[in-house]
Amino acid sequence: xxxxxxxxxxxxxxxxxxxxxxxxxxxxxxxxxxxxxxxxxxxxxxxxxxxxxxxxxxxxxxxxxxxxxxxxxxxxxxxxxxxxxxxxxxxxxxxxxxxxxxxxxxxxxxxxxxxxxxxxxxxxxxxxxxxxxxxxxxxxxxxxxxxxxxxxxxxxxxxxxxxxxxxxxxxxxxxxxxxxxxxxxxxxxxxxxxxxxxxxxxxxxxxxxxxxxxxxxxxxxxxxxxxxxxxxxxx
Amino acid sequence: xxxxxxxxxxxxxxxxxxxxxxxxxxxxxxxxxxxxxxxxxxxxxxxxxxxxxxxxxxxxxxxxxxxxxxxxxxxxxxxxxxxxxxxxxxxxxxxxxxxxxxxxxxxxxxxxxxxxxxxxxxxxxxxxxxxxxxxxxxxxxxxxxxxxxxxxxxxxxxxxxxxxxxxxxxxxxxxxxxxxxxxxxxxxxxxxxxxxxxxxxxxxxxxxxxxxxxxxxxxxxxxxxxxxxxxxxxxxxxxxxxxxxxxxxxxxxxxxxxxxxxxxxxxxxxxxxxxxxxxxxxxxxxxxxxxxxxxxxxxxxxxxxxxxxxxxxxxxxxxxxxxxxxxxxxxxxxxxxxxxxxxxxxxxxxxxxxxxxxxxxxxxxxxxxxxxxxxxxxxxxxxxxxxxxxxxxxxxxxxxxxxxxxxxxxxxxxxxxxxxxxxxxxxxxxxxxxxxxxxxxxxxxxxxxxxxxxxxxxxxxxxxxxxxxxxxxxxxxxxxxxxxxxxxxxxxxxxxxxxxxxxxxxxxxxxxxxxxxxxxxxxx
Numbered sequence: 001x002x003x004x005x006x007x008x009x010x011x012x013x014x015x016x017x018x019x020x021x022x023x024x025x026x027x028x029x030x031x032x033x034x035x036x037x038x039x040x041x042x043x044x045x046x047x048x049x050x051x052x053x054x055x056x057x058x059x060x061x062x063x064x065x066x067x068x069x070x071x072x073x074x075x076x077x078x079x080x081x082x083x084x085x086x087x088x089x090x091x092x093x094x095x096x097x098x099x100x101x102x103x104x105x106x107x108x109x110x111x112x113x114x115x116x117x118x119x120x121x122x123x124x125x126x127x128x129x130x131x132x133x134x135x136x137x138x139x140x141x142x143x144x145x146x147x148x149x150x151x152x153x154x155x156x157x158x159x160x161x162x163x164x165x166x167x168x169x170x171x172x173x174x175x176x177x178x179x180x181x182x183x184x185x186x187x188x189x190x191x192x193x194x195x196x197x198x199x200x201x202x203x204x205x206x207x208x209x210x211x212x213x214x215x216x217x218x219x220x221x222x223x224x225x226x227x228x229x230x231x232x233x234x235x
Numbered sequence: 236x237x238x239x240x241x242x243x244x245x246x247x248x249x250x251x252x253x254x255x256x257x258x259x260x261x262x263x264x265x266x267x268x269x270x271x272x273x274x275x276x277x278x279x280x281x282x283x284x285x286x287x288x289x290x291x292x293x294x295x296x297x298x299x300x301x302x303x304x305x306x307x308x309x310x311x312x313x314x315x316x317x318x319x320x321x322x323x324x325x326x327x328x329x330x331x332x333x334x335x336x337x338x339x340x341x342x343x344x345x346x347x348x349x350x351x352x353x354x355x356x357x358x359x360x361x362x363x364x365x366x367x368x369x370x371x372x373x374x375x376x377x378x379x380x381x382x383x384x385x386x387x388x389x390x391x392x393x394x395x396x397x398x399x400x401x402x403x404x405x406x407x408x409x410x411x412x413x414x415x416x417x418x419x420x421x422x423x424x425x426x427x428x429x430x431x432x433x434x435x436x437x438x439x440x441x442x443x444x445x446x447x448x449x450x451x452x453x454x455x456x457x458x459x460x461x462x463x464x465x466x467x468x469x470x471x472x473x474x475x476x477x478x479x480x481x482x483x484x485x486x487x488x489x490x491x492x493x494x495x496x497x498x499x500x501x502x503x504x505x506x507x508x509x510x511x512x513x514x515x516x517x518x519x520x521x522x523x524x525x526x527x528x529x530x531x532x533x534x535x536x537x538x539x540x541x542x543x544x545x546x547x548x549x550x551x552x553x554x555x556x557x558x559x560x561x562x563x564x565x566x567x568x569x570x571x572x573x574x575x576x577x578x579x580x581x582x583x584x585x586x587x588x589x590x591x592x593x594x595x596x597x598x599x600x601x602x603x604x605x606x607x608x609x610x611x612x613x614x615x616x617x618x619x620x621x622x623x624x625x626x627x628x629x630x631x632x633x634x635x636x637x638x639x640x641x642x643x644x645x646x647x648x649x650x651x652x653x654x655x656x657x658x659x660x661x662x663x664x665x666x667x668x669x670x671x672x673x674x675x676x677x678x679x680x681x682x683x684x685x686x687x688x689x690x691x692x693x694x695x696x697x698x699x700x701x702x703x704x705x706x707x708x709x710x711x712x713x714x715x716x717x718x719x720x721x722x723x724x725x726x727x728x729x730x731x732x733x734x735x736x737x738x739x740x741x742x743x744x745x746x747x748x749x750x751x752x753x754x755x756x757x758x759x
Contacts, residue, residue: 049615050615050618051756051757072615072616072618072619073615073616073619075615076615077613077614077615079613083609083610083611083613083695084610085531085606085607085610085611086512086515086606086610087515087534087535087538087539087606087607088531088534092530092534095530096527096530096531097616099526099527099530100527100528100616100622101616126519128515128517130512130515144614145614148616150615
């Protein structure tokens with residue numbers, strides 16, 4: 001499976017944030033999306049998730065040589081601040097989600113199996129989500145995004161505010177998920193990107209650009225990334 | 236001192252100018268022609284500056300004019316004839332001045348300007364207070380002086396009183412401020428005019444009752460007493476001035492003040508969200524046997540029963556009591572029957588405003604957004620057209636039920652009342668009253684849910700970000716308010732209402748089905 005974005009552009013009034021996004025992502029990989037503050041990472045995600053309308057361009061999925069439009073359930077989007085419906089319990093949220101997405105879920109498991117998978121303790125499963133901690137809300141958000149196995153998973157700074165144990169659990173989970181899906185992981189932490197991601201993509205000058213690692217050790221690779229990003233800021 | 240004066244005025248002015256520009260930018264039509272970097276455009280800035288200066292000048296007088304004007308209308312209209320006008324005016328002014336000294340202090344108002352100046356810009360707190368508070372007190376004196384002299388003959392005041400009263404009002408304010416400062420020195424706790432304790436609220440209520448209630452039962456503070464008190468406020472004010480000048484702990488006072496209340500919107504919306512979360516019932520026995528959106532909706536309604544249903548039920552109870560009371564009254568005092576009968580047959584338009592007031596539309600959509608859609612709208616599955624429309628239908632049914640309860644009670648009550656007060660030649664009237672009031676309630680249900688779905692005014696921080704949405708709300712209010720003036724036979728107005736409401740509901744639902752899949756998004 002491939003996910004191709006063609007000439008995507010989005011501006012706000014006079015400022016063109018995304019100029020010409022032209023890139024193909026492939027499954028089995030985690031892509032680290034890096035960019036300076038204000039480079040347009042969230043705008044790109046919002047366009048792909050159809051929260052805002054792009055000015056130009058389109059994106060599609062290619063499966064077995066066949067192109068098709070991206071449907072809403074192709075995409076999972078995990079935000080840095082977890083948003084979960086506070087008035088439901090963890091169990092109720094999962095039940096609701098599974099009810100709604102019944103047709104899209106291929107290997108349905110029991111709700112408790114899902115909780116086990118995310119290491120959410122039995123005592124917490126029937127609590128209202130408003131009483132969940134930040135990390136637990138984050139896990140819930142991640143969970144409903146992976147249950148339906150979306151083809152594309154967009155992650156906007158998802159690990160930044162998690163404690164080390166949860167962050168490690170999440171990283172492990174993402175590594176197991178990547179086989180059948182494309183994960184695009186936006187972050188400001190370079191070391192995290194290098195540790196977790198297979199490819200590094202830079203968003204600079206409103207365009208996406210793959211950073212080739214060929215023959216570079218980690219330090220040189222890091223320097224190269226920072227140098228490229230610095231040029232972007234000096235414009 | 237001079238510098239403090241300049242800086243703090245420049246700060247306040249910049250803040251106000253940018254607010255004006257921001258407000259302009261939020262308006263639908265103007266938004267399109269304004270450049271994005273409008274805060275730097277010179278012409279616009281000058282324009283906003285002029286508005287800002289005009290506003291500053293108006294603010295000297297406008298509030299006082301409205302305030303004294305209101306007192307005048309109350310004494311001229313309400314209690315005319317019982318007392319000499321001057322006595323009544325001084326009576327009211329006395330109690331209202333006491334309330335104002337506590338509720339409108341300026342010094343103890345946790346305003347944004349104060350926070351910016353003292354904490355962000357690190358201005359000297361004492362200098363800031365002396366300049367700004369001094370200016371505020373001066374505004375009180377000059378504003379009242381001018382307006383009182385202007386209204387002298389209306390209020391029947393001698394010139395010396397017109398000159399003295401502004402100083403008395405400012406004097407009491409200063410004295411109350413000074414006592415609050417003393418209190419701070421003693422207890423280390425700052426007075427906050429936006430956060431009154433139970434006792435102060437009770438005190439304010441008592442003052443209001445004394446101001447308005449005493450004259451109603453034929454009592455008023457004798458003129459000699461009120462005048463003497465006003466004279467006494469002047470030297471008290473001097474004591475206040477001394478304390479305000481000598482006090483040195485303003486920064487600490489403000490620190491405490493801002494620890495109690497947050498002046499910023501994002502903090503306020505956080506507080507709003509906290510508040511909304513509190514409405515979620517923690518009752519673990521609440522469950523649902525349904526599936527999908529019906530499941531979500533049922534749990535939402537059950538867990539929010541308190542905010543959604545309690546107001547509606549209370550209004551319904553009150554209407555039952557009122558209707559029964561009116562029916563009993565019309566038996567006890569048969570002479571009112573004719574009037575009541577006439578009212579019911581001609582005053583139906585008035586009920587548009589009443590239904591507007593009691594409908595729960597905005598409360599419902601706010602709870603929906605903050606506790607439910609705010610989070611779920613970030614999930615792609617929730618935004619699929621079919622899902623949005625399914626949930627819209629479920630929700631419309633719920634809000635209609637909530638609003639229909641009081642409407643049914645009011646409609647039935649009015650029909651019964653019409654019957655016992657002599658009935659009507661046209662039997663259709665009974666049905667028209669009940670159906671048209673139910674239609675009005677349905678109209679408001681559809682209206683608020685529709686504008687919520689079509690404009691989705693909130694952003695991710697739960698702030699309302701749509702100027703158009705606000706405009707529609709104001710327009711709704713104005714139209715409903717205008718209906719108060721309309722007099723039309725009930726049968727005519729009722730039939731028109733029914734037809735209008737049905738048409739509106741059809742159009743609104745068609746619009747939602749066409750557009751909501753595109754418009755029902757989180758605002759970015």
